[in-house]
């Protein structure tokens with residue numbers, strides 16, 4: 001319990017009084033409002049000034065300023081809506097971004113069109129609610145192009161898009177304006193890396209800055225991972241990350257198109273292939289089959305789908321595509337929905353054993 005100045009009002013005036021006290025910036029949010037018989041006691045941050053009393057008198061036919069002891073609220077992280085509730089109209093509060101991505105010291109938010117004029121205010125609020133964040137970026141469009149990039153706008157904090165992100169004990173240097181990286185794939189990175197066994201050779205066909213390849217190498221004493229990407233900036237950061245995470249002896253970075261690289265030097269080498277390019281993965285199934293050893297191997301396949309039965313559809317498409325290469329799927333080991341990427345569109349993962 002804590003002692004605090006307070007406003008005592010009849011219960012019937014309670015909601016009105018709380019709204020008013022909030023507007024006057026007097027509400028003590030660390031303490032709970034309490035009810036004693038027919039009255040509410042609203043804890044205040046300080047004694048009201050004469051100007052405050054004047055405002056209270058205009059709206060409340062009955063009130064009393066006093067002091068009392070109040071139970072403390074359980075401490076919870078300050079939310080964006082708490083911070084902005086007095087600065088945005090109530091109908092806009094419901095549109096505040098819910099899913100904010102954190103990549104190192106950068107927060108990435110999707111600002112809905114109705115909040116466009118308030119984006120800097122929202123950015124500042126994100127800086128306040130998340131002390132580790134130095135920069136807030138707003139997504140300016142969808143992920144697109146060969147390198148799977150997105151445009152961003154700095155809406156608050158330091159003007160930068162480069163940071164170091166930590167995931168499963170590894171550090172990843174990334175520049176979000178130049179390379180693909182999504183913290184939403186964190187579970188997949190770990191799930192796939194955990195499947196790799198000692199002495200395997202892995203081909204990570206669309207490696208980006210290395211979150212599958214590097215974690216795999218960190219987890220196993222003896223593996224060889226060929227990490228391919230066509231984006232020179234991705235390979236630049238991949239090389240940095242290989243060094244920073246000390247996996248130089250296990251991960252081989254390769255700049256180039258996965259199809260060409262496999263055809264030229266990685267045919268029949270892989271126990272396992274990672275195909276994290278969901279928008280075009282189907283086109284590369286034949287390349288993956290070419291990389292997998294003659295005696296067989298595992299394929300970690302991803303695709304986007306808006307089919308009504310996403311998992312069944314993805315499995316069937318993969319089975320058919322593998323068949324067309326002259327090989328077969330011995331067993332589907334797993335099919336799971338990774339995330340929703342748009343209304344009625346999912347990213348799905350299928351792990352399959354290829355004969």
Ligand SMILES: C[S@@+](CC[C@H](N)C(=O)[O-])C[C@H]1O[C@@H](n2cnc3c(N)ncnc32)[C@H](O)[C@@H]1O
Nearest residue numbers: 146147148180206207208229230231257258276
């Ligand atoms: C969806 S991102 C995935 C990156 C990484 N696996 C991750 O989890 O962060 C796909 C990556 O594939 C790369 N890419 C696209 N087409 C490619 C191709 N034909 N060959 C090699 N890399 C390609 C892009 O540059 C991008 O970095």
